[in-house]
Amino acid sequence: MLTKGKKIGIMLVCVIFLCSIMVGCIERKEQEGVTSASSQILTIGYGRDTNVESPKMMGFMPEMMVLERLIEYRDGKILPELASSWDIKDNGRTIIFHLRSGIKFSDGQPFTADDVKFTFERLKALKYYHWTEADRIDSIEVIDPHTIAFHYKEGKEGYIALTAFGEYHCSIMSPASVEPKGDVKGKIVNPIGTGPWKVAEYVKDQYTIFVPNELYRGEKPKLDKIIVKDIPDAETRVLALRSGDVDMIVDYYHGGSRYTPRNSLEPLKSAGFNVFKCEMPMTTVIVFNYHKKPWDDVRVRKAVNYAIDKEGVSALFDNWVAPAKHGLYGVKGPYIKESNVEEYPYDVNIARNLLEEAGYKELEADLILKGENPDEVKLGEFIQAQLKKAGINVKLDVLEGGAYNERRNKGDYDLRIYYIGGPERRSYTRTDGRFNPDAPEFKYGAYDDPELTRVLKIAVSSFNDSERRKAFKEFYQLLHDKAGVVPLYYDAVFIVANKKVRGVKYVSSEPRFTGVWIE
Amino acid sequence: MKRYIAKRLLLLIPIMLGASMLSYSILYLAPGDPAELMLERQLQGVPTQEQIEAFKEEHGLNAPIPIQFANWLYRILHGDFGISLRTEKPVLTEYLNRFPASLVLFLMSQTLSIAIAIPLGIISAVKHNSEIDHLSRFVAMIGVSVPNFWLGLLLILFFAVYLGWLPAFGYGGFAHLILPALALGVSGCASIMRLMRASLLDVLNQDYIRTARAKGLCERAIIVKHALKNALIPVVTVIGLHIGHLISGMVIIETIFAWPGVGRFLVESIHARDFPVIQGFVLLIAMIFVFSNLIVDISYTYLDPRIRYE
Numbered sequence: 068m069l070t071k072g073k074k075i076g077i078m079l080v081c082v083i084f085l086c087s088i089m090v091g092c093i094e095r096k097e098q099e100g101v102t103s104a105s106s107q108i109l110t111i112g113y114g115r116d117t118n119v120e121s122p123k124m125m126g127f128m129p130e131m132m133v134l135e136r137l138i139e140y141r142d143g144k145i146l147p148e149l150a151s152s153w154d155i156k157d158n159g160r161t162i163i164f165h166l167r168s169g170i171k172f173s174d175g176q177p178f179t180a181d182d183v184k185f186t187f188e189r190l191k192a193l194k195y196y197h198w199t200e201a202d203r204i205d206s207i208e209v210i211d212p213h214t215i216a217f218h219y220k221e222g223k224e225g226y227i228a229l230t231a232f233g234e235y236h237c238s239i240m241s242p243a244s245v246e247p248k249g250d251v252k253g254k255i256v257n258p259i260g261t262g263p264w265k266v267a268e269y270v271k272d273q274y275t276i277f278v279p280n281e282l283y284r285g286e287k288p289k290l291d292k293i294i295v296k297d298i299p300d301a302e303t304r305v306l307a308l309r310s311g312d313v314d315m316i317v318d319y320y321h322g323g324s325r326y327t328p329r330n331s332l333e334p335l336k337s338a339g340f341n342v343f344k345c346e347m348p349m350t351t352v353i354v355f356n357y358h359k360k361p362w363d364d365v366r367v368r369k370a371v372n373y374a375i376d377k378e379g380v381s382a383l384f385d386n387w388v389a390p391a392k393h394g395l396y397g398v399k400g401p402y403i404k405e406s407n408v409e410e411y412p413y414d415v416n417i418a419r420n421l422l423e424e425a426g427y428k429e430l431e432a433d434l435i436l437k438g439e440n441p442d443e444v445k446l447g448e449f450i451q452a453q454l455k456k457a458g459i460n461v462k463l464d465v466l467e468g469g470a471y472n473e474r475r476n477k478g479d480y481d482l483r484i485y486y487i488g489g490p491e492r493r494s495y496t497r498t499d500g501r502f503n504p505d506a507p508e509f510k511y512g513a514y515d516d517p518e519l520t521r522v523l524k525i526a527v528s529s530f531n532d533s534e535r536r537k538a539f540k541e542f543y544q545l546l547h548d549k550a551g552v553v554p555l556y557y558d559a560v561f562i563v564a565n566k567k568v569r570g571v572k573y574v575s576s577e578p579r580f581t582g583v584w585i586e
Numbered sequence: 587m588k589r590y591i592a593k594r595l596l597l598l599i600p601i602m603l604g605a606s607m608l609s610y611s612i613l614y615l616a617p618g619d620p621a622e623l624m625l626e627r628q629l630q631g632v633p634t635q636e637q638i639e640a641f642k643e644e645h646g647l648n649a650p651i652p653i654q655f656a657n658w659l660y661r662i663l664h665g666d667f668g669i670s671l672r673t674e675k676p677v678l679t680e681y682l683n684r685f686p687a688s689l690v691l692f693l694m695s696q697t698l699s700i701a702i703a704i705p706l707g708i709i710s711a712v713k714h715n716s717e718i719d720h721l722s723r724f725v726a727m728i729g730v731s732v733p734n735f736w737l738g739l740l741l742i743l744f745f746a747v748y749l750g751w752l753p754a755f756g757y758g759g760f761a762h763l764i765l766p767a768l769a770l771g772v773s774g775c776a777s778i779m780r781l782m783r784a785s786l787l788d789v790l791n792q793d794y795i796r797t798a799r800a801k802g803l804c805e806r807a808i809i810v811k812h813a814l815k816n817a818l819i820p821v822v823t824v825i826g827l828h829i830g831h832l833i834s835g836m837v838i839i840e841t842i843f844a845w846p847g848v849g850r851f852l853v854e855s856i857h858a859r860d861f862p863v864i865q866g867f868v869l870l871i872a873m874i875f876v877f878s879n880l881i882v883d884i885s886y887t888y889l890d891p892r893i894r895y896e
Contacts, residue, residue: 122674124628196634254674270846272844272850273846296756297844303754303843306746307742309747310747311750312754312755468623469617470616472617472622473618476619510634511632
């Protein structure tokens with residue numbers, strides 16, 4: 068006869084046993100990747116679900132790995148990819164792409180102009196106009212299986228529309244990727260592209276397995292398999308790398324969120340991990356509520372610019388991001404190197420004088436911040452301390468996403484932290500979206516001014532290189548003179564990997580894994 | 587008893603209706619436009635007014651709030667929990683897909699809590715003011731005070747990074763379950779232990795225990811047969827309430843350990859203002875909470891036969 072204590076003990080053991088059985092029974096086919104030189108498997112920790120199956124658009128990572136675009140925008144140039152060449156007709160109202168022949172999707176189907184049409188008709192049907200500039204398109208005409216024409220609405224043509232063909236969501240996918248097959252409003256069930264990888268397995272919120280696409284025409288991947296594990300918590304990603312559960316942690320492709328904490332990079336480097344940095348034309352800035360007093364006064368805006376020590380901002384993140392001292396973008400921004408704009412130096416006295424000149428001895432300012440990003444809060448505290456020295460008392464309002472939007476939409480703030488630009492492929496669309504009030508993405512843009520808008524429109528629209536160069540230089544200078552925003556630091560994206568991972572390379576602003584192998 | 591259970595089950599209806607109305611109201615009182623927040627996440631940018639209007643039209647978010655609530659309630663009564671705005675899959679499917687992972691984690695953490703807390707609580711009470719009592723109280727104090735997300739990261743650091751014994755994150759075999767279950771179970775374990783000790787000490791001072799001792803019963807029989815059952819009543823109540831606390835704790839632990847459970851999905855849905863998911867999940871969680879409390883109440887009659895529900 069068992070005593071009650073023993074019975075309870077047996078019960079507890081049974082529950083533990085049951086839990087183990089349940090864990091084992093729940094469907095799980097995968098993996099146990101992690102550095103295996105013989106089988107060449109790479110395990111990546113990533114902060115977001117890859118969204119390989121999606122009712123609308125898949126994530127940027129599979130778009131870059133599985134799909135390709137008609138063109139690539141890289142190092143300030145438009146380069147051919149799926150399109151071998153293009154013609155600009157009728158002052159830009161029509162762009163005709165000549166597609167490469169002999170290319171096949173990973174399912175063996177040939178790549179044709181109909182697939183291109185499907186991709187862009189889908190963008191239009193789903194109203195995915197953000198950074199794709201698909202709203203500018205009037206009609207799409209398949210001339211022959213390897214030639215396609217995009218006709219633009221009047222006044223909507225421009226160089227920016229051409230660069231947008233390199234945008235993530237303009238990546239070309241086979242109509243077989245969606246269900247119902249070929250339906251422009253269908254759900255993506257399995258992305259089929261022409262890129263170096265294809266999706267072998269996907270479990271939402273857990274992992275995605277990519278394997279080489281044997282039909283890819285370019286450099287064949289050296290790896291047998293890439294397992295991308297979804298680890299939303301940044302600290303866990305770092306610990307998973309340290310423990311060897313993953314070989315590599317990769318910042319969210321677009322940058323700006325779900326990244327390796329900047330203050331973890333130095334310790335990781337010291338611990339023997341390789342840190343790969345890719346600077347991108349993305350700048351974190353302070354945006355003013357510039358329609359409201361006193362921020363409509365250029366002297367006040369300049370005072371804020373003078374009052375912030377950019378080196379100090381960079382030091383906050385262990386100098387892994389560069390202080391914004393040379394214009395709107397650090398690198399890769401259109402014609403930024405030639406613009407020769409120098410940002411306002413750190414000088415509290417000038418800041419105080421400018422404020423006094425504008426009629427303010429002291430100022431009160433509400434800085435709204437998104438609480439979900441700890442770095443933004445840290446930056447806000449730094450700004451608060453800096454502006455205090457110049458006589459601006461900043462009140463920090465750390466808000467949840469919805470509350471933040473409400474305050475921003477109502478214009479109930481003085482200052483906010485924002486980012487300009489993004490990956491290089493978005494250089495034109497993002498600059499336009501932040502400073503051109505006529506752009507559909509503007510809505511709560513960074514700054515606008517009639518003169519600035521006029522110059523920017525020429526800069527992003529002209530098909531003439533020297534005209535664009537001249538206009539961009541003028542735009543950067545004007546923005547600086549008007550102190551439209553306060554550039555704080557030039558952002559970057561990072562990969563941290565263990566020493567066995569070789570051949571890591573960024574192309575433009577995104578990592579490419581075709582050359583990666585395990586030593 | 588049957589009448590009592592039937593009554594309690596009937597009470598489920600107003601409780602769940604109340605929980606739904608409350609969560610619906612809170613959601614609508616929360617700042618921010620759900621359509622805008624949802625689109626912002628989908629587009630990775632600020633949506634245009636045209637997109638916001640189209641989204642509201644498509645998902646019936648333009649109707650007045652009471653109408654939206656009534657429509658939602660009507661569908662619920664027909665077994666339709668709606669479609670997630672984010673994944674465009676049925677809410678019930680999303681819940682059921684994630685429920686096993688959360689259940690396993692919950693069962694494991696509760697088992698660990700109880701298996702550690704009850705014996706320690708008993709030892710602490712029996713040997714009160716001894717060194718072992720001081721030590722276990724000190725440990726319990728730490729256990730209650732330590733936030734579970736911090737403990738989770740420390741556990742990863744120690745067991746995964748330094749010792750390399752267990753995986754740092756993820757959903758897989760039994761090894762994957764240990765660290766999140768420990769992180770989740772420790773605070774519960776500490777509070778159960780403290781309560782077990784206090785409750786048993788209280789019971790041990792009562793007259794009938796003195797009588798038992800006077801009869802010459804051995805200490806072991808007094809504790810196990812006479813004191814423990816009575817002392818367990820408040821402990822069982824707390825264990826029942828833990829189910830509610832664990833759900834909130836699981837939100838954090840599931841995020842830290844990348845555990846694909848209900849909590850993580852819910853918190854992502856809250857950030858995205860995925861109304862159908864939040865509503866559906868709140869309703870289902872409320873249901874679980876009510877049922878677990880009912881089970882706790884019924885268990886009282888087993889622990890103390892003097893308790894009768896009529």
